Amino acid sequence: MSVSSAAxxxxxxxxxxxxxxxxxxxxxxxxxxxxxxxVTYAALDYAASAPALQRVWDDVAAYAPYYGSVHRxxxxxxxxxxxxxxxxxxxxxxxxxxxxxxxxxxxxxxTDSLNLLAAVLPAGCQVFVFETEHHASLLPWRDADVxxxxxxxxPQQAVDTLERALAARDPHGPALVCVTGASNVTGELWPVxxxxxxxxxxxxxxxxxxxxxxxxxxVDIAExxxxxxxFSGHKLYAPFGSGVLAGRAxxxxxxxxxxxxxxxxxxxxxxxxxxxxxxxxxxxARHEAGSPNVIGVYSIASACKALAEAGFDSLVARxxxxxxxxxxxxxxxxxxxxxxxxxxxxxxxxxxSFVVEGWNSSHFAAALSAxxxxxxxxxxxxxxPLVRTLLGSDPQDPxxxxxxxxxxxxxSLNAIRVSFGAGTPDEHVERFLRAVAELVNDxxxxxxxxxxxxxxxxxxxxxx
Numbered sequence: 001m002s003v004s005s006a007a008x009x010x011x012x013x014x015x016x017x018x019x020x021x022x023x024x025x026x027x028x029x030x031x032x033x034x035x036x037x038x039v040t041y042a043a044l045d046y047a048a049s050a051p052a053l054q055r056v057w058d059d060v061a062a063y064a065p066y067y068g069s070v071h072r073x074x075x076x077x078x079x080x081x082x083x084x085x086x087x088x089x090x091x092x093x094x095x096x097x098x099x100x101x102x103x104x105x106x107x108x109x110x111t112d113s114l115n116l117l118a119a120v121l122p123a124g125c126q127v128f129v130f131e132t133e134h135h136a137s138l139l140p141w142r143d144a145d146v147x148x149x150x151x152x153x154x155p156q157q158a159v160d161t162l163e164r165a166l167a168a169r170d171p172h173g174p175a176l177v178c179v180t181g182a183s184n185v186t187g188e189l190w191p192v193x194x195x196x197x198x199x200x201x202x203x204x205x206x207x208x209x210x211x212x213x214x215x216x217x218x219v220d221i222a223e224x225x226x227x228x229x230x231f232s233g234h235k236l237y238a239p240f241g242s243g244v245l246a247g248r249a250x251x252x253x254x255x256x257x258x259x260x261x262x263x264x265x266x267x268x269x270x271x272x273x274x275x276x277x278x279x280x281x282x283x284x285a286r287h288e289a290g291s292p293n294v295i296g297v298y299s300i301a302s303a304c305k306a307l308a309e310a311g312f313d314s315l316v317a318r319x320x321x322x323x324x325x326x327x328x329x330x331x332x333x334x335x336x337x338x339x340x341x342x343x344x345x346x347x348x349x350x351x352x353s354f355v356v357e358g359w360n361s362s363h364f365a366a367a368l369s370a371x372x373x374x375x376x377x378x379x380x381x382x383x384x385p386l387v388r389t390l391l392g393s394d395p396q397d398p399x400x401x402x403x404x405x406x407x408x409x410x411x412s413l414n415a416i417r418v419s420f421g422a423g424t425p426d427e428h429v430e431r432f433l434r435a436v437a438e439l440v441n442d443x444x445x446x447x448x449x450x451x452x453x454x455x456x457x458x459x460x461x462x463x464x
Contacts, residue, residue, distance in 0.1 A: 041373050
């Protein structure tokens with residue numbers, strides 16, 4: 001199963017048997033409560049960084065004693081590490097359903113991947129991006145001719161909006177569409193295949209930001225017919241600073257290396273005029289200068305294998321059951337408003353943002369952490385224009401992430417995000433819903449203050 005039409009992507013819970021949560025690091029970590037005692041930490045901020053799978057950690061630990069330089073050494077450990085590095089590339093290519101001539105380039109993150117793609121755009125390239133994108137997708141195109149598209153309110157409106165914009169462009173120059181697969185704010189799935197068809201019909205290419213999609217759904221480049229896919233390891237249960245840009249090679253090969261240095265260069269020689277002549281690699285190494293993050297790359301490959309072996313159908317079915325439970329629990333609290341672009345029936349992954357009437361979001365998130373041991377995120381989620389649109393504010397509103405200087409009681413332009421995935425136990429979700437209802441009905445049990453832009457428990461105060 002892969003993402004195509006947003007209307008047909010989410011399976012019913014009965015499509016596959018529910019599986020147990022995958023073992024993750026930190027599942028038994030306890031944290032202190034401001035009200036006294038300790039509780040097992042409920043990590044519900046997967047959209048920021050998912051906990052590492054135990055399988056990934058074990059694989060990396062087993063390899064670590066054999067660590068060696070890649071592509072450069074004649075020794076056994078160097079050769080072993082080189083094989084592991086390149087086999088990891090093949091594993092990622094298989095995980096993404098890459099075409100035979102696609103390249104898999106290892107980067108630091110989704111942000112780095114999209115900045116790499118921005119750096120290799122052909123001259124005069126037009127870029128089309130919805131205002132609903134994460135900043136990693138919204139901001140890298142500074143040297144291109146960028147058209148920012150208004151937030152659509154249905155998947156079909158997204159396709160229609162893109163169609164109109166592309167129809168109005170200069171048809172003779174290169175063009176690129178950048179779109180998310182699943183929103184990091186609402187979790188809603190976008191009509192990727194339809195957007196790709198629209199792009200190609202008008203002579204444009206398309207890159208898929210799969211940072212929030214790849215951990216929750218299979219992503220198949222060939223089936224979706226996208227030109228590139230970008231994602232991060234730290235959202236895919238791999239806890240190291242690595243990312244991936246996978247897709248068509250021609251723009252990558254035609255451009256100067258993203259970074260100049262060893263590894264990217266195939267041959268370097270002095271010229272008669274005193275300068276330096278460089279022949280760059282035409283493989284993925286062209287944009288992987290310097291010593292690579294071998295352990296980070298291996299951790300991504302290990303996570304890809306673990307998810308594939310666990311069976312995406314059963315993982316998706318279980319996550320959809322959790323999504324339904326969270327949405328039903330939040331709907332039972334009238335003061336809670338869940339944020340959505342496409343409406344309540346839109347299929348989504350385990351990412352849900354909301355606001356609570358009468359509460360500053362930073363205050364609410366702080367109380368969840370300090371009084372219940374629950375980790376969520378509050379703010380604008382590196383998607384400022386989207387959150388402003390969802391909250392009905394003016395796009396030019398100067399609101400920023402963090403707690404207001406006026407204190408916990410002052411409202412601000414922020415929201416709360418709960419996110420979960422393959423390692424989330426049912427108890428974490430149940431505790432979260434119980435905590436939301438108690439905070440709304442009974443209020444916080446502790447006093448809070450603003451410190452450094454964050455709402456924190458006031459340790460100098462007694463209970464409320």
